[in-house]
Amino acid sequence: MNRPASDPPPARQASGRTRLRKPLYLQAGSLLRVDVEGPALRVEYLSGSRQYFPLPRISRIMARGPVPFMPQALLAIVQHGLGIVFSDTHDETLGYLLSARPLPDDTLSQRLQDLQSLGLLGDTLENWRLSRLRMLILQEAGPYLGWLRDLRARTARSAAAGRIYKRTGLRWQKMMRTWRPMLRALAQEHLSRAGVTVAWMDPRPDKPDLAELIAGLLEWGVWRIGLRLRRPEPLDKWRQQVAFLERYQGYLETLCWQLVDDLARHVYGTPLHAP
Numbered sequence: 001m002n003r004p005a006s007d008p009p010p011a012r013q014a015s016g017r018t019r020l021r022k023p024l025y026l027q028a029g030s031l032l033r034v035d036v037e038g039p040a041l042r043v044e045y046l047s048g049s050r051q052y053f054p055l056p057r058i059s060r061i062m063a064r065g066p067v068p069f070m071p072q073a074l075l076a077i078v079q080h081g082l083g084i085v086f087s088d089t090h091d092e093t094l095g096y097l098l099s100a101r102p103l104p105d106d107t108l109s110q111r112l113q114d115l116q117s118l119g120l121l122g123d124t125l126e127n128w129r130l131s132r133l134r135m136l137i138l139q140e141a142g143p144y145l146g147w148l149r150d151l152r153a154r155t156a157r158s159a160a161a162g163r164i165y166k167r168t169g170l171r172w173q174k175m176m177r178t179w180r181p182m183l184r185a186l187a188q189e190h191l192s193r194a195g196v197t198v199a200w201m202d203p204r205p206d207k208p209d210l211a212e213l214i215a216g217l218l219e220w221g222v223w224r225i226g227l228r229l230r231r232p233e234p235l236d237k238w239r240q241q242v243a244f245l246e247r248y249q250g251y252l253e254t255l256c257w258q259l260v261d262d263l264a265r266h267v268y269g270t271p272l273h274a275p
Contacts, residue, residue: 163227180215225251
């Protein structure tokens with residue numbers, strides 16, 4: 001996997017594809033309803049104002065709190081191949097809406113199924129996760145933490161959180177609770193584009209949750225962003241936290257794409273031989 005650029009680029013420097021499709025963040029409280037009108041979502045506010053978001057321009061949707069979706073809006077969302085990550089007002093992930101529309105290339109899903117049928121998938125994914133986790137700790141956090149004697153994720157997070165707090169006064173681990181559902185939504189989007197069907201992003205006992213797997217690794221990109229801060233940021237409110245993460249969308253998009261691409265290469269490179 002290639003290393004991202006040394007300085008996380010802001011969203012304005014992202015690719016043309018990233019600029020074309022943007023995530024939509026919806027927070028309950030000020031919303032009257034989310035409906036559909038023609039090819040766009042119509043977001044109506046208690047104040048009487050409205051906003052329109054063309055569905056072909058949306059990449060993913062985050063809903064915080066009891067966002068009032070109309071049934072026809074939910075239907076239009078899944079018909080366009082989009083998904084929603086739902087969280088409560090404490091940023092606990094509550095669930096997901098995933099589109100089951102056929103994807104142009106589902107060969108990756110077939111490979112995952114073949115490995116699972118042979119009893120190889122669990123070890124294949126865990127070996128890949130552990131190797132990439134260590135690499136990301138060294139790559140994303142290591143340059144700012146110095147020599148790390150202990151590469152366990154918990155230890156590295158604790159060291160990173162202490163350094164960020166000392167420099168900025170920000171409690172980064174608390175911020176990560178807010179950002180984790182957003183990383184999950186980003187992972188779902190890129191896995192879908194790679195040809196991974198909904199069955200492999202739906203938490204259940206018989207199949208691994210690849211979106212959670214990618215989101216967990218993607219966290220280290222956000223730790224790196226925090227470690228690069230030199231002064232406090234106004235991150236008290238959810239909208240401020242969303243806007244902050246959006247500043248680094250290009251960087252996180254690149255890192256997510258690289259992780260998904262690397263996972264696909266690893267899955268395809270695993271021989272189909274039963275143990």
